[in-house]
Amino acid sequence: MNNKLKKIITATALATSVFTLSSISAFGNQVHHVSSGDTLWKISQKYNISMSKIYQLNPQYRSNPTLNIGDKVNISNELVHTVVKGDTPWKISKGYKVDLNQLLKLNGLTAGDEIYVGQKLLIPTSAPKGENANTTYTVIKNDTPWTISQKFNVSHKELLAANNLKEWDYIYVGQKLIIPSKTNKPTTDNQLPKTNQKTFITHTVVRGDDLWNISIQYEIPFYELLQVNGFKNNHILNIGDKITVPVYKIAVKPTPGPQYGEYLDWWTEAQYVVPIGKVFEVVDFNTGKSWTMKRTIGANHADVEPLTSNDAAIMKSVWGGYYSWSRRAVIVEVDGRRLAASASSMPHDIEYIKNNSFKGHSDLYFGNSTRHVDGKSDGKHQVNVEIAAGKR
Structure with missing residues (x-):
């Protein structure tokens, strides 16, 4: 066998090996096959991932969470980046603030390999010490980098830098932008004190x-x-x-089980974990549907608004296709924590977020929150908070 043929065979074998390894490490055991009795909530608890992550990986279930036996539900804990024009592995690693070598290894790539528009790359989930994992946002009509930075209460300059954008760069509907995380907030239990x-x-x-x-x-x-x-x-x-x-x-409080949220007192605890300007996920306790909201105002309880039109639509579907003052038990997922809460969906009064198909704000209650109108407790909201905390 001549040397040229040997090189071809060796290169082919190496390429096959790399492809196989990358396929296994990136995609092996990342899908759950639905069986009788499964729900998205049960699947999220089985694999210890949030409902918001389930919906992020399986957007087809946002409008209808019904499962059929044999369905495949993605349960990967890795972030996925879709390559766009101008992307390189180096730019992507800088954008997500991850190690370039880890990014290459995770995707079976080597230095100098080309990537193509539309290619899916897995992003290592370990964030630099002291930082939250970055989140992504899908651009909608009338968005600008400035309005997005205001939605998420992050620095405009940091948003541009995280996405390799300049002040005058154009963004388009459907584009995925990285939302830089804040570095001054604790993200894990061991970074929080045992007492407040x-x-x-x-x-x-x-x-x-x-x-x-x-x-x-x-x-x-x-x-x-x-x-x-x-x-x-x-x-x-x-x-x-x-x-x-x-x-x-604010210390993390124990819960009766992983499906429940921490019971935090609004006045001494919850309002500091969910301050004005905070963006978070709300998960309906009964259906498992989730949507993104932002606290925009509120003193006696949190006045909140859905971040986008899609979030408003999901929210409306939870209440049967219309907005309502009826209360529902919910879980608030924020900074790696799960808090017990109660929500109504009726939009009213002042609004801060435009272009989200939601004219006003809605109410979100935590332990001992009170009404703005008279400063008194709302019994139905409090019952729901206790249900979400596993106290009933």
Whole structure:
């Protein structure tokens, strides 16, 4: 056998080996075959992944979560990136803040390999220490990088950098954008204290600061910032002023089982875990359907809005195809935690998110939340919070 033929056979064998290995490591055991009695909720609990991840991997079930025996449900714990024009493995690794060598290895690639538009690449899920895993967002009509940064309460510059975009770059409907995570929030149980902690830091006022923006920046209630500093609503800030800012770390509470959420008191705990500006997933406790929402306002309870028209449509379907004041037990998935809550879906009053087919905001209650109108407890909401927490 001549040397040229030997090289061809060897190269073919290596290519086959790499393909086989990458297929197994990337896709082996990543699909659940539906059997009698299965539901999406049961599958999520079996594989210890969130309902939002189930829907992310299986978008066909968002409008109708009914399963048939023999269906295949994707349950991969890996993030998937669809290659777009201009992508390279290096750009993708930088965008997701992952190691290039890990990205190449996970996908059976070597340095210098070409990738093509539409190709699916698995993204290593381990994030740099102290950071949350990045999430992705699908661009809808009228979106701009600026409006998206405001939706997710992230820096406009960081959003552009994470997606290799410039100020004037065009984005298109259906495009996937990486939403950079915040680095100042704990993401795992062992980063949180065993009991609730409250400390104080000092903020030095700079040009453009006002008390409302400072409260949003540090994720604390506006009224509390005023109270701690002895200010009134009309207090005027001067550049260089020193502002005392409370910082809360809320301990993770035990639950009776993985299907339940932590029972957090609204006034002393939940409002600090779900502050104004926070984006999170809401999972209906009974159906398992989930949608993305943002807390935009609210003091006695969280006033929230669906992030997109698709989220509003899912929300409406949970309430039988219409918006309603009726309460439902839900789980709020935020920063790796699952919180017990109760939601109604009727849009009302002021709105902050445009182009989401939802004219107003809706209500989200946690333990001991009260009504805005009279400051009293809502018994039906509280029952649902307890159901979601496994207390009933």
